[in-house]
Amino acid sequence: MFTKPFTELSKHDVHLAGGKGASLGEMTQAGIPVPPGFVVLRDAFDRFLEETNLKTEVEAQLDKVNYDDVASVDRASRVLHDLIHDARFPKDLEVEIFAEFEKLGAELVAVRSSATAEDGATASWAGELETYLNTTREVLLGNVKKCWASLFTPRAIVYRNEKGMRDTHVSVAVVIQKMVQSEVAGVTFTVHPVTRDTNQMILEACWGLGEFIVGGVVTPDSYIVDKKDGTILDVYMSDQEKMLVRSAHGNSEVPVPQDIKEKQKLDNKQIGELAIICQGIEKHYGFPCDIEWAMEAGTFYIVQSRPITTL
Amino acid sequence: MPTYSVVARDFNSPLVRNEIWTNFAYLWPELANVPQPFIGIEAKGNAMSYLIDLDSWKASKAVLQKQIEADPAALESLMDRSEEYGKEMNAFTETVWSGDLSAWSADQLMDAYRKFAKLQSRQYGIGALLPLMDIGGVSYLESFLRDFLVKHLSADEAGKAFSVFTTPTKNSFSLDQEEDLLRLAQQVIINPVARDELLAAHTAKHSWVYYVYQGPAFTERQFGEFLDEVLNKGIDPEKELAKRAQDRADLLAEKERLISLMQPTEKEKGLLMLVSEFVWSKPRRKDYQSKSYFHMEAFFREWARRTGTTLRHARAATQDQIRKGLLNNAFDQAALEKQFKHHIVFTGTNGVEVLFGEEAEVFSQQIVRDEEGAGDTKELIGATAFPGKVRGTVKIVNTPEDIGKMNQGDILVAIATTPSCVPAMKKAGAIVSDEGGLTCHAAIVSRELRVPCVVGTKFATQVLKDGDIVEVDAEKGIVRKLS
Numbered sequence: 001m002f003t004k005p006f007t008e009l010s011k012h013d014v015h016l017a018g019g020k021g022a023s024l025g026e027m028t029q030a031g032i033p034v035p036p037g038f039v040v041l042r043d044a045f046d047r048f049l050e051e052t053n054l055k056t057e058v059e060a061q062l063d064k065v066n067y068d069d070v071a072s073v074d075r076a077s078r079v080l081h082d083l084i085h086d087a088r089f090p091k092d093l094e095v096e097i098f099a100e101f102e103k104l105g106a107e108l109v110a111v112r113s114s115a116t117a118e119d120g121a122t123a124s125w126a127g128e129l130e131t132y133l134n135t136t137r138e139v140l141l142g143n144v145k146k147c148w149a150s151l152f153t154p155r156a157i158v159y160r161n162e163k164g165m166r167d168t169h170v171s172v173a174v175v176i177q178k179m180v181q182s183e184v185a186g187v188t189f190t191v192h193p194v195t196r197d198t199n200q201m202i203l204e205a206c207w208g209l210g211e212f213i214v215g216g217v218v219t220p221d222s223y224i225v226d227k228k229d230g231t232i233l234d235v236y237m238s239d240q241e242k243m244l245v246r247s248a249h250g251n252s253e254v255p256v257p258q259d260i261k262e263k264q265k266l267d268n269k270q271i272g273e274l275a276i277i278c279q280g281i282e283k284h285y286g287f288p289c290d291i292e293w294a295m296e297a298g299t300f301y302i303v304q305s306r307p308i309t310t311l
Numbered sequence: 312m313p314t315y316s317v318v319a320r321d322f323n324s325p326l327v328r329n330e331i332w333t334n335f336a337y338l339w340p341e342l343a344n345v346p347q348p349f350i351g352i353e354a355k356g357n358a359m360s361y362l363i364d365l366d367s368w369k370a371s372k373a374v375l376q377k378q379i380e381a382d383p384a385a386l387e388s389l390m391d392r393s394e395e396y397g398k399e400m401n402a403f404t405e406t407v408w409s410g411d412l413s414a415w416s417a418d419q420l421m422d423a424y425r426k427f428a429k430l431q432s433r434q435y436g437i438g439a440l441l442p443l444m445d446i447g448g449v450s451y452l453e454s455f456l457r458d459f460l461v462k463h464l465s466a467d468e469a470g471k472a473f474s475v476f477t478t479p480t481k482n483s484f485s486l487d488q489e490e491d492l493l494r495l496a497q498q499v500i501i502n503p504v505a506r507d508e509l510l511a512a513h514t515a516k517h518s519w520v521y522y523v524y525q526g527p528a529f530t531e532r533q534f535g536e537f538l539d540e541v542l543n544k545g546i547d548p549e550k551e552l553a554k555r556a557q558d559r560a561d562l563l564a565e566k567e568r569l570i571s572l573m574q575p576t577e578k579e580k581g582l583l584m585l586v587s588e589f590v591w592s593k594p595r596r597k598d599y600q601s602k603s604y605f606h607m608e609a610f611f612r613e614w615a616r617r618t619g620t621t622l623r624h625a626r627a628a629t630q631d632q633i634r635k636g637l638l639n640n641a642f643d644q645a646a647l648e649k650q651f652k653h654h655i656v657f658t659g660t661n662g663v664e665v666l667f668g669e670e671a672e673v674f675s676q677q678i679v680r681d682e683e684g685a686g687d688t689k690e691l692i693g694a695t696a697f698p699g700k701v702r703g704t705v706k707i708v709n710t711p712e713d714i715g716k717m718n719q720g721d722i723l724v725a726i727a728t729t730p731s732c733v734p735a736m737k738k739a740g741a742i743v744s745d746e747g748g749l750t751c752h753a754a755i756v757s758r759e760l761r762v763p764c765v766v767g768t769k770f771a772t773q774v775l776k777d778g779d780i781v782e783v784d785a786e787k788g789i790v791r792k793l794s
Contacts, residue, residue, distance in 0.1 A: 194715075197530055231612045232621040237648075268619050268644070 002044035018114030018173035037177030051090035106178035182294035185210030191288040208243030313349035313364035316679040325626035335435035351657030397599025400430040404606035412613040417637040479591035497548040519605035696754035699763030741783035
C-alpha cells in the first residue's frame with residue numbers, strides 16, 4: 001500500500017504522509033470538512049527509485065557534483081529532473097494512484113508536496129510547497145513526479161551538501177486533493193484581527209475562487225459574528241465586478257453575473273453555519289486561526305488553516 | 312409648515328435612537344408645560360444631523376425662560392428628576408439585559424421595547440430642556456456665569472473662577488471607572504496573579520461606560536490596556552486617589568471662598584450652584600441613557616436572531632417594524648439596509664414619522680443647511696474649556712474607528728467628542744472641537760483629564776486634517792495652523 005486516504009491518517013503519521021498530509025488527515029478525522037483526498041506516501045518514492053533503477057543513477061549524479069561550481073550543480077539537477085520525468089511509473093503504483101483518484105470522483109485535483117520537518121528544511125529550499133492545481137487525470141502522474149523531482153532542485157542539492165546530508169536518504173510524500181469549484185470562497189479570522197476581540201470572528205467572502213481575496217484583487221463581503229451566542233453583529237456587502245473560476249486550462253477571470261451582483265454572497269444562515277465550522281477548528285487547534293474556505297453546491301470545505309500569530 | 316434647519320451633527324446614531332429622540336418633542340407639554348417643538352434627525356449610514364424648526368424652538372424657549380426667571384429652582388428640580396428617571400430606566404432595562412429573552416413571547420418583548428422607548432424619550436425630554444436655553448449659540452447659564460464673574464472679579468481671577476464653577480465636584484460614571492481602575496492597579500501591584508480575575512470584575516461593572524448609543528461594550532482587553540498605561544507610567548495609585556480627593560475638597564473650598572467674596576444675591580447664588588450642578592447632571596443623564604442602550608443590546612440581538620438579520624439591522628428598524636419582525640419571526644434585511652443608508656425622522660402631526668428612499672430624498676432637499684465655510688483661515692477661534700498651551704500633530708477622531716490613529720500627545724480634533732472616543736482623548740495633548748458649549752462632552756472630559764481644550768471652533772474639522780501641525784492656545788481659545 002503506497003497511498004492512504006485522509007480518513008486513515010492522523011497527526012501521528014507525519015513520517016508516512018509528511019506534515020501537510022498528516023494535518024489534512026487529522027482535520028478529516030476531527031470532522032472538519034476538508035475536501036477529500038489521499039496521500040502518495042513517502043515510501044512510494046523509494047519504490048519508484050527501486051523500480052526504475054534510478055537509485056544508483058541519483059547517487060552517481062550527486063557524486064559527480066562539484067559544489068564550488070554552480071554550473072555543475074545545475075547540470076546535476078537538470079539531469080535528475082529529466083531522469084525522473086522520463087522514467088516509467090511503476091505499474092502497481094500507477095494502478096493504486098488511479099484507483100484512489102477514481103474514488104475521489106473529482107474532475108480536478110491539487111497535487112502538493114508534503115514534507116516532514118527535517119525535510120521541511122530541504123523542502124523550503126526546493127521551493128517549499130510545490131503545488132500543481134487544476135490537475136486532470138491526464139497529467140496526474142506527471143505532476144506527482146514533479147513533486148518528487150523538487151527534491152533535486154539546485155538549492156536543495158547544495159543545501160543538503162552544506163548540512164552534511166549528502167548521503168542521507170531523501171523522500172517526500174505527495175498530497176492529492178479534490179479541488180473545489182467554489183461559487184463562493186473566502187477567509188475567516190476566528191479572532192477579529194483589528195479589534196482583537198476574542199469574542200468576535202470576521203468572515204470575508206467573494207464570488208468565485210478565494211485566490212481573489214487572498215490576492216487582494218477584489219473587495220469581499222465581510223460578516224462579523226459573535227462567538228458567544230452566534231449573533232451576526234454586522235454584514236457589509238461589497239461590489240464585486242469580476243470573479244475567478246476554475247477550469248482544467250487554468251483559472252480565468254469572468255464578470256460576476258448580473259443576477260448575483262446585488263446579493264449578499266453568503267446568506268445569514270450560511271454565515272451561521274460557516275461560523276460554527278470555523279469555531280470548531282479554532283477549538284480543535286486551541287488557538288485563533290486564519291482559515292481559507294470554499295463553498296460548492298451549498299457545502300463548505302476548508303482549504304487551509306493557519307494559526308494567527310500576530311494577535 | 313415647519314422649516315427644518317441642521318443645528319448639529321453626530322455619529323453612530325441608529326434609527327431606533329433617532330425615533331426615540333424625536334419623540335421627546337411630544338412630551339414637553341406634560342413634562343414641563345412647554346409647547347411641542349418641531350424637530351427631527353436625518354441620518355446617512357453612520358453620520359447624522361439634528362434638525363430643528365427654529366421658530367417653534369424659540370417659542371418653546373420663551374415659555375421656559377419665563378418659568379426659570381420666575382423661579383430658578385425650576386431648573387434644579389428638572390435636574391433632580393432626570394436623576395430619578397435615569398435610575399428608574401436603568402432598573403427596568405437591567406431586567407431585559409439579565410432576562411432569558413429566548414424564552415420571552417413576542418408580546419413580552421414588544422412591551423419591553425415600548426416601555427424602554429418611552430422611558431428613553433422622557434430622558435431626552437428632560438435633557439433637552441436645558442440646551443433649549445442655549446439657543447443662538449449662546450449658553451444661558453454660561454453667559455450668566457461669565458457676566459457675573461467679570462462684574463465681581465479681575466479678568467485673570469474671572470478666568471480661573473470660571474473654571475472653578477464649571478468643574479464638577481461629583482464623579483461621572485467614567486471617572487468612577489478611572490478611580491476603580493486605580494484601586495485595581497493598587498491590588499495588581501501587590502498581587503499580580505489576581506490581575507485577570509480583577510479585570511474580569513472591573514469589566515463586568517464598567518463595560519458600558521463608553522457605550523453611547525450602540526457600543527460596542529468595552530472588553531477586558533481594553534481595560535487591561537488602560538491598566539498597563541497606569542502601571543507603565545509608574546503612577547502610585549494611592550497617591551493619585553488621595554490627590555483626586557484633595558482636588559475635590561479644594562475645589563469645594565474655593566467655591567465657598569469665591570461666593571463669600573462676591574456676595575451674590577439669593578437668586579444669583581442659586582444660579583451659581585446650578586451651573587456646577589448642571590455640568591455634572593448633563594453627562595450623568597447621558598450616562599443613564601448609555602447604560603440602558605447597553606442593556607437593550609440584548610433585546611436587539613434577540614430580535615436579530617428571531618428575524619434572521621443582524622444586530623446592526625435590528626437597530627435600523629422603526630418601532631412598528633420591530634413589532635412586525637417579532638410577530639413574523641422574519642424581516643427583510645435589504646429593506647433595513649436601505650433605511651440604514653438614508654432615513655429622516657421628524658415630528659409629524661400624528662406622532663413621529665420616518666421617511667426612506669424617494670420620500671426622504673424629497674424631504675432632504677428642503678432642509679436648511681448652514682453653508683458658511685471656513686475659507687482659507689489658519690486660525691480658529693473657540694471657547695476655553697480647560698487652559699493650557701500645546702503644540703502637536705492633528706488627528707481627526709469622530710468615531711471609534713478613528714481611535715487607532717491617535718499617538719500619545721497628538722491633538723485630537725472632532726466635530727464633537729463622545730464617550731466612545733475617550734480612549735483616544737486620554738492620549739491627547741489637547742482637544743479641539745467644532746461644536747461647543749460648557750457642557751459638551753469635550754469640555755467635560757477635558758476637565759476630568761486636565762487636558763487643554765478649545766470647543767466651539769465651528770470649522771476645525773474642515774480646516775484641519777490628519778498630520779497638520781497646530782498650536783492650541785487654550786488660554787485664549789485660539790488654534791493656529793503651523794504647518
